[in-house]
Amino acid sequence: MQSQVNQNIFDLFSEETISGVAYKNKSLKRAIINHLDKTGNATITDLTLALNISVPKTTSLINELIGDGLVKDEGKVDSKGGRRANIYGLVAESAFFIGVDVKHYHVNIGLLDFKKNLVSDEMQVPYLLANTQESFDHLIRIIQGFIGNLSAAHRNILALCVNLSGRVNSENGYSYSFFHFHEEPLSTIIEKITGIRTYLENDSRAMAYGEFHNGIVRDEKNVLFVNLDYGIGLGIMIDGKIYRGKSGFAGEMGHIPLFTNELICHCGKKGCLETEASGQALIRMFKEKIAQGSGSSLQHDNKLPEPLHLADIIQSTRNEDVLCIELVAGIGEKIGRGLSVLINIFNPELVVLGGILSQTDEYIRLPIRSALNKYSLSLVNNDTQLLMSKLKEKAGIIGGCLIARDKLLSVQ
Amino acid sequence: MQSQVNQNIFDLFSEETISGVAYKNKSLKRAIINHLDKTGNATITDLTLALNISVPKTTSLINELIGDGLVKDEGKVDSKGGRRANIYGLVAESAFFIGVDVKHYHVNIGLLDFKKNLVSDEMQVPYLLANTQESFDHLIRIIQGFIGNLSAAHRNILALCVNLSGRVNSENGYSYSFFHFHEEPLSTIIEKITGIRTYLENDSRAMAYGEFHNGIVRDEKNVLFVNLDYGIGLGIMIDGKIYRGKSGFAGEMGHIPLFTNELICHCGKKGCLETEASGQALIRMFKEKIAQGSGSSLQHDNKLPEPLHLADIIQSTRNEDVLCIELVAGIGEKIGRGLSVLINIFNPELVVLGGILSQTDEYIRLPIRSALNKYSLSLVNNDTQLLMSKLKEKAGIIGGCLIARDKLLSVQ
DNA sequence: GTAAATTTATAAATTAAATTATTAATTAAG
């Protein structure tokens, strides 16, 4: 499935050391691709100014890139005095990237083109995430099925990224929480099966990346993304880059010891934020309340759906179920307390709330906001915007696709 | 006091936009300076490989830099086969930088040359930090006195950096906790008085920077530096750069709400780490213990020194005073609990303990280490080294000098 | 102890890129 254009991209972004002039041309071509990537499109003059090279040099590089199939002439810009300039942009269909977002009870999977358009996706593909070979095989079948369903024009796939929850080292491609069955990195194993260059990323970080580059984030460079799901995930963007820590384990905010309860967290300790402020905790607390005699619109014939999914509670909250609203607010207050610690440490420009629980919108945002006001240093807190995810449930696939794309293009 | 060499450096690192060839030469010269800065010295071949330019081009740039007085020929390297290469390095005495480290009860001030040697310093200059005009005037007199005492050869000062505790925005030069009397940024005010380009930095960040570039840090890029002083400071180095947050308020670890005590922190909240795990808290607890009848070698005729300085308690701890050792261990345990939160979030390669309390060495390090083992996620914690500061009380001045130098040279 | 191999430095030749000049296309002013 390797086209000539495909090969040209690999060549351009390969690491092989070449000499003098050839190296400089390659660097400049990469710089042009990166500039077009950031700005969408540009004229010769734009590029000349951005890269500090002369007009004739820029022209010849652009012509080469057009010959490579990576750039195309997009016509002329409007002029307000003077000859109209040609404008150049990336060729959307020159390459595609896949993002696989693995959730607890389903998989989302999407295809992004070279210009960062999501051209195809399959949402909510039924799946049960478990740390077993069967579960892994099922995931592979879903990926292969997705590729199989693509039109021929979309099969020029350069790379894919799989988002997994838990501890993932995206540098060496190992996943420690799931599918850690072999010596080889998981990314290599998937790569061998699918024949497509594969990267691995933590789910919350991938969502943060998506939100950062194609979502709610504008010019902010230091951003925290909170993934409110069954657990509490954190994606840290610093200086516009994903922060992963030494081994890719950064962002474990679920285990801030904020409580003096007796609940044993799965990490083995007591009092972790996750024990009282996660989706898991929400379900537990909801069931407890029902057992204690509270009523909810989720009950039919005095029975709850079994298994009770987080999505059910979210839906009821949006339908103004009083018990759900109350519990979600409680979760929000606790999340806010945890977040205030992070805000004191990071002084971020922006905190984005994402993940399934964020779909309760103001029901979760307001208690978080007021907890931030209450618990974090006001001078620091005043700097921080609190916004809801824009990409919603697509943050993961878009982020995954972008990571695959940007790792390959060494844009990150 | 502006020499020709001085002017050459300013020109080389100024932001003015110049055209084509001149711009490229300037960039390459900067790149050479930066490379020599990182590696200490280099041959023409080294530079050729590092910057991807040809040998004759490198030769001519080096010759220009020698003409500018910024680079010098340091003789020949040993050869193991082939003609011996000339080696080039920065000219140490081409420029100097001042670091002013403002502590609660004294000021440290030092002078660094272009090759990052500390050529002069005055430690423990008596001073009382207070948020008053008098205190500010006194600080200025100390700086001017230090410069006055320098030999003529050392007066070619390019920039200085003042380290202040509390909230400092080093980007715009405002200090919010001290000397915030005027509309103008404090850095500009000092600049006008001294005639030297001035930068401001938070004390813990400056110490972290010193430790990072000239201290205990080797190849680690993600490092936390904990400044154990009257308060608890945190310097965050990410990807080799100081992390400051949006307005320079990042790193407020003293206000993690870990306790359920009734002590009102100066931030207005209860339960902050700082209320039980700072130098301030140590003095308070020490006095309480004495009042409750405990004995200590610090007592003479049943009386404690007044005022009782943190340094006194540190000294007694090193002299094996049992009460002091006990209290320091208690502080360590609590610091460790706070740090374990940060380690879960940052997954750093290295945590460095600095500040005056760190001079109790193992008396503080061991309780911190065991608290980390107990309270942070083992997978994450296993990644993290815990080391003591190498620069000790000079971390601040060296860091300050380096910040002044690197801001000017846009190395950061 | 001399020659071969290796590495650096400089000089000469060649190639590449930047300037400058020219032509083309477009808007605004008279």
Next chain:
DNA sequence: CTTAATTAATAATTTAATTTATAAATTTAC
């Protein structure tokens, strides 16, 4: 509607940088 002013693209010229060749300085092998 024509001309001046402006901006872009291309061609011609000049300048700059890379390559290649040569000379110089060292180490190692025979």
